[in-house]
Amino acid sequence: MSHSDDLLWGAVGDLSRFAALLTMAELGLADHLAHGPLDTGELARRCHAHAPSLRRVLRQLASMDVVCPAGPDTYELTAKGAAVRSDVPDSVRSSIRMLGEEGFWYAMGMLPATVRDGSSAFVKRYGHLYDHLAKNPTSSSIFDDYMTRRARPLTEGLAKRYDFPATATMVDVAGGKGHILATVLHANPQMRGILFDLEHVTGHAAATLAAAGLSDRAEVVSGDFFASVPAGGDVYLLASVLHNWDDEDAVKILRNVRQAMNPDGRVLVLEVVLPDDEAPHLGKDIDLRMLAIFNGGTERSRAEYAAVLGQAELKLSDIIELGSGASLIEAVPR
């Protein structure tokens, strides 16, 4: 078999392996196995599953080294599988659940239809993602959890590698649950923050910031960034926001930020910047998800970010690599 056959058949097999992982995450198998091995019948009873079907999924999971046999018809969690537990700091459970959420799964399966007519099959069926989430609290909470978990390494990179002005006020535009703002404020004890997002999200954000002991330095404001964003900030962070929108909408959001910011303020865009070569890259994986889920959502290259920033009277001033494939793009008024 040639190398290219390996790659192609590997990608085909990945679908079955991902579905096994999704079953593991949805049924909470890793949590049930967290305290020791269980036989398939007992595991099926605890997670309300059909034992013969579960046995076949466990066989696939064992081939991936996330569980391993620990006796006849009995499995235990491996070190790799422990990452699917809900209670570990770098848990991947919510990421797997999000990518396997009904709408996300449908969107990827319908990518050929989306590509055929250039219009997202997800949007046709579910409407805009953020309207869909506003109406579906279960999907919304999986999404918020996923955004929080996946942001952890990036957020730590941001707090460590970016030199924030000591007494700045940062507006976290579309900041989700407030996880990024909380990390930045903890690392910069004199800074203040404003968390801005849609109303159905900000309730959770207020709770996160209060739990982090930041109620005295962080304010929560609800609103629509196409109308306006809170004024008077020194730093405006847009983390994983612009890639959900086409250039026209991205420029509208950036113009509202440009209008609201202090004259010597700066804008920080945290995104995965597409490379100019053909090598495999995280940005290309996420880009197809954006294509599938949003009408106009797209990852961008450095030149493309410079162009949208420029249309909003902002100038790209620096790009800092944050690790895990993400970059921090800094822009200042032009």
Ligand SMILES: C[S@@+](CC[C@H](N)C(=O)[O-])C[C@H]1O[C@@H](n2cnc3c(N)ncnc32)[C@H](O)[C@@H]1O
């Ligand atoms: C991909 S999430 C990013 C969340 C957070 N910045 C992070 O990196 O974890 C995009 C966020 O945009 C928010 N959002 C979507 N449309 C919005 C709008 N019109 N006005 C304000 N926020 C919006 C969503 O509620 C969501 O929290």
